[in-house]
Amino acid sequence: GDSVTQMEGPVTLSEEAFLTINCTYTATGYPSLFWYVQYPGEGLQLLLKATKADDKGSNKGFEATYRKETTSFHLEKGSVQVSDSAVYFCALSDENTNAGKSTFGDGTTLTVKP
Amino acid sequence: DTAVSQTPKYLVTQMGNDKSIKCEQNLGHDTMYWYKQDSKKFLKIMFSYNNKELIINETVPNRFSPKSPDKAHLNLHINSLELGDSAVYFCASSQDSRDSYEQYFGPGTRLTVT
Numbered sequence: 001g002d003s004v005t006q007m008e009g010p011v012t013l014s015e016e017a018f019l020t021i022n023c024t025y026t027a028t029g030y031p032s033l034f035w036y037v038q039y040p041g042e043g044l045q046l047l048l049k050a051t052k053a054d055d056k057g058s059n060k061g062f063e064a065t066y067r068k069e070t071t072s073f074h075l076e077k078g079s080v081q082v083s084d085s086a087v088y089f090c091a092l093s094d095e096n097t098n099a100g101k102s103t104f105g106d107g108t109t110l111t112v113k114p
Numbered sequence: 115d116t117a118v119s120q121t122p123k124y125l126v127t128q129m130g131n132d133k134s135i136k137c138e139q140n141l142g143h144d145t146m147y148w149y150k151q152d153s154k155k156f157l158k159i160m161f162s163y164n165n166k167e168l169i170i171n172e173t174v175p176n177r178f179s180p181k182s183p184d185k186a187h188l189n190l191h192i193n194s195l196e197l198g199d200s201a202v203y204f205c206a207s208s209q210d211s212r213d214s215y216e217q218y219f220g221p222g223t224r225l226t227v228t
Contacts, residue, residue: 032214038155043118043204043219051214087155093214101162101170102217107155 002027006090006105013080013112021075021108023090031094033066033073038087080112117141118220120205126226127195134191135223137205144210146188151202163188164211200227
């Protein structure tokens with residue numbers, strides 16, 4: 001079945017540092033890929049998405065590129081802020097095999113220190 | 115305007131009791147979901163409904179029963195609550211079950227079983 005593997009956390013960075021959170025996936029079809037962010041005490045919200053190979057999703061300074069050849073969708077940000085502290089989830093959705101069910105990674109907790 | 119709302123936000127109850135969590139979305143979406151998030155932030159899908167029809171029913175104890183009176187509402191009823199049911203439960207919705215559509219999450223219901 002489909003699966004998503006995320007870089008293990010927690011990750012602690014200083015403000016203005018470069019962020020990479022690795023995400024690789026296994027899917028039998030051609031899934032859409034997502035990054036969701038969960039701020040403390042809140043539900044998940046979409047950060048960015050890509051629906052086909054080589055698409056780049058971007059939002060709030062975060063970027064991720066859908067790499068079919070390496071089955072990856074790594075999240076990057078050039079300069080993190082304290083307000084980026086949250087849990088980040090990589091996810092895929094494959095309607096052909098999963099009736100639209102999304103498969104989520106285990107989440108990576110990011111803490112940014114001033 | 116809240117897109118996906120859940121009630122209650124907090125629920126503290128004793129083992130053996132029966133409780134319900136309600137979810138409503140005002141986005142006009144066709145598909146709704148229930149997820150369980152444990153203390154390590156792992157997210158697990160429980161159920162999904164598309165236009166009031168059950169389309170995903172993961173391996174969940176039959177003490178959990180979803181009900182969708184209309185496509186804007188998806189409630190979760192839990193019988194004979196157990197300690198292991200303590201978690202945060204999230205409702206979510208998406209435009210439909212196709213893979214390119216992101217999910218919109220509610221704020222969560224923190225269930226504590228004592």
